[in-house]
Amino acid sequence: MVRRSAIRRGGRAVSHSSEKGYSVLTQFLIGGGVILINITIHALIMTTVIRVAQMASARKVLHPSIFLIAVMIPTVSVLMVTHAVEVLVWALVYWIADAAPPDTNLVYFAFVNYATLGYGDIVPVKRWLLLGPITAMNGALLFGWSTAIMFEVLRRAIVRIGISGD
Numbered sequence: 001m002v003r004r005s006a007i008r009r010g011g012r013a014v015s016h017s018s019e020k021g022y023s024v025l026t027q028f029l030i031g032g033g034v035i036l037i038n039i040t041i042h043a044l045i046m047t048t049v050i051r052v053a054q055m056a057s058a059r060k061v062l063h064p065s066i067f068l069i070a071v072m073i074p075t076v077s078v079l080m081v082t083h084a085v086e087v088l089v090w091a092l093v094y095w096i097a098d099a100a101p102p103d104t105n106l107v108y109f110a111f112v113n114y115a116t117l118g119y120g121d122i123v124p125v126k127r128w129l130l131l132g133p134i135t136a137m138n139g140a141l142l143f144g145w146s147t148a149i150m151f152e153v154l155r156r157a158i159v160r161i162g163i164s165g166d
Contacts, residue, residue: 022127031134034093038086042142045082046149049075053153064161071157072150079146086142087114090135099128114139 056071090110094100100109100122109122113135124132 024130027128027130027134030093030097031131031138034089035134035138037089038138038142041086041089042082042145045078046145049078049149049153053156056157067161068154068157071153075150075153079150083114083139083142083146086138087111090114090138094124094128094131097128097131099124099131101125110135115143116140 053071053075056067087107087110090113091106094106094110100106104122111117112119112122113132116136116139118136123129
């Protein structure tokens with residue numbers, strides 16, 4: 001449904017048309033639900049990463065450099081796969097909600113939003129405009145969480161092999 005409205009800007013009327021959109025509350029509820037799903041995925045993986053890192057730290061370390069590589073490569077790889085899964089969750093929601101223009105690559109669209117890249121070559125349909133920024137907020141928070149986990153795993157590995165920064 002298209003409706004026309006006029007808005008006064010600087011003393012003159014500006015006319016524009018807009019698609020009837022879903023309420024802000026609806027968009028926040030759906031976006032919030034997806035964020036909770038992604039937080040759950042992230043929490044499950046983070047718990048596993050930390051447990052595996054702790055188990056690796058319990059073994060005898062023969063070569064400190066190899067140990068650091070053996071801990072960090074899988075940690076970062078698992079986190080990257082986790083983020084890709086979370087992007088797929090957003091792409092699925094975009095598909096279910098029909099939130100993107102026809103013939104849009106939804107995984108690309110979700111990734112651009114999630115990574116806060118913001119190319120702007122694809123924008124959500126007007127009734128779902130808030131999903132893009134909500135996706136970006138989710139990605140920014142989960143990237144920050146992943147970074148914190150990477151530093152904690154690295155810190156524990158360094159403590160384990162006895163390298164001192166002092």
